[in-house]
Amino acid sequence: MGATAFFYILLFLWVQDTAATLGFTRSDFPQDFVFGASTSAYQYEGAVSEDGRSPSFWDTFTHAGKMPDKSTADVAADGYHKYKEDMKLISDTGLEAYRFSISWSRLIPNGRGAVNPKGLQYYNNIIDELVKRGIQIHITLYHLDLPQCLEDEYEGWLSPKIIEDFTAYADVCFREFGDRVTYWTTVNEPNIAAITSYGSGQLPPGRCSDPFGITNCTAGNSTTEPYIAVHTTLLAHASVVRLYKAKYKAEQKGVVGINIYSFWSYPFTQSTVDLEATQRCKDFMYGWILWPLVFGDYPQVMKKNVGYRLPSFTKVQSELIKDSFDFIGINHYYSVYVNDRPLETGARDVMGDMSIYYRVSRTDPPVGKAAPTNVTSDPKGLQLVLEYLKDAYGNPPIYIHENGLESTNGGLNDTDRVDYLSTYIGSTLDAIRNGINVKGYFAWAFMDLFELLSGYQSNYGLYRVDFDDESRPRQARLSARWYSGFLKKNASSIRLSRVQEDLTLNTVF
């Protein structure tokens, strides 16, 4: 017996153990619930200057050496060339849905106007592969990769000019792909993106101002720009939803939503100030986006703490934004502990306005800026987010668009990720049983990708990608095998058909 075969037998025994202790199966979830996995264009595709794609502001950012590991996504997982085998792999794994994004600068290289036929062909090819295999398609229009030309022309999301260009881009996507695609998300996590792109400067366009930046920013204003960017994003989102309803919905019968970054927040102590700080954290993180969408305005505490720096909606804008969604997507990775932080009188960034400190574990030092990068598993936190969104925002349909773990094991034996995914999926089921309207679950990520905060330093993939190998081979990790078993074999039956399962695993991958 070879070492490899032995390794897989060990993996296999481990899969069985996990399955045996899960206590639920695929069929415990509602019939129309979907399980899938996610990627995004810049993180997956590579081929950044091929076939007419123009640079996005990510190319500018990475080429300026701004990633912690100085990496770029020039090749990334080479999805531009390997999409066909990847769509087959999605199907072979047993995924029911796939979430990916379109690169605006590949489809419309000038930001507005002419459509790039090669870009159009690429996305049509992916969609056709998925349709052929019966995979439900979820497309994000904007996964944080703006055409650089629009950043140059009018500073992107800081200008209301983007509303018209984003709507025209969405129009092209609906027109060209809407016959086969019915699940659309306008923007990926605008809340955390605003903080990291315009507050701490960690993501492009890398704007910030002293003393709030984590990187050296040459331009920006951390006290105002995050609020302006979100405001413009909400207006652009609402404009796209209005377009879809007016022009496409009757015929295409699709749904359009938006995505938010969500962590669960526990009070660090039960003191009144910490309890209030925890509520403030929720009002800022979820309410920044969801209050306008559900109630037509920003939360009261944001207006109070941010003051004149928070843009306001006209009555017409407010009406346009209110109810402009069919579902909410959440990206969820961890929970935090929240401490009160007195509201400072000088200049404040978003974290200052929120007036909290937070930490990722009880024993960690408090964080005052941006997002923590280390994550500990807290499956209950996902259930609490889902239940909170129901209570606070009227039980909207929710898709878990991203959930996953950076494994401490870069190899194939990612037992920590299997533990994480299986317990978070269990927590999702608990929420469903409590009446929460959750419609789908997507693991982040289908394979290792260029990660937005860490380049190639962290791995989130169900499939391992060898970035040192020119051909970027994909290899199934234990987590891919586990997920596949859960979906195809209806989990608990794995134990009953051990031999069959072993054969299947070895022939499928």
Ligand SMILES: *[C@@H]1O[C@H](CO)[C@@H](O)[C@H](O)[C@H]1NC(C)=O
């Ligand atoms: C995989 O990792 C687990 C611990 O995380 C360990 O117990 C097991 O022996 C490993 N399996 C293999 C095949 O290396």
Ligand SMILES: *[C@@H]1O[C@H](CO)[C@@H](O)[C@H](O)[C@H]1NC(C)=O
């Ligand atoms: C910021 O600039 C200073 C001075 O030029 C330099 O010492 C420091 O390493 C830079 N920090 C980052 C994160 O680039």
Ligand SMILES: *[C@@H]1O[C@H](CO)[C@@H](O)[C@H](O)[C@H]1NC(C)=O
């Ligand atoms: C940021 O904008 C505010 C409000 O306009 C202004 O008071 C402040 O001076 C600006 N800060 C910087 C660093 O430009």
Ligand SMILES: *[C@@H]1O[C@H](CO)[C@@H](O)[C@H](O)[C@H]1NC(C)=O
């Ligand atoms: C998380 O990160 C903080 C700050 O980098 C560090 O001090 C802490 O030890 C880390 N915690 C865990 C659980 O890894």
Ligand SMILES: *[C@@H]1O[C@H](CO)[C@@H](O)[C@H](O)[C@H]1NC(C)=O
């Ligand atoms: C999945 O397993 C459960 C429990 O073992 C069983 O009740 C159900 O019928 C199975 N569903 C399918 C589709 O095989």
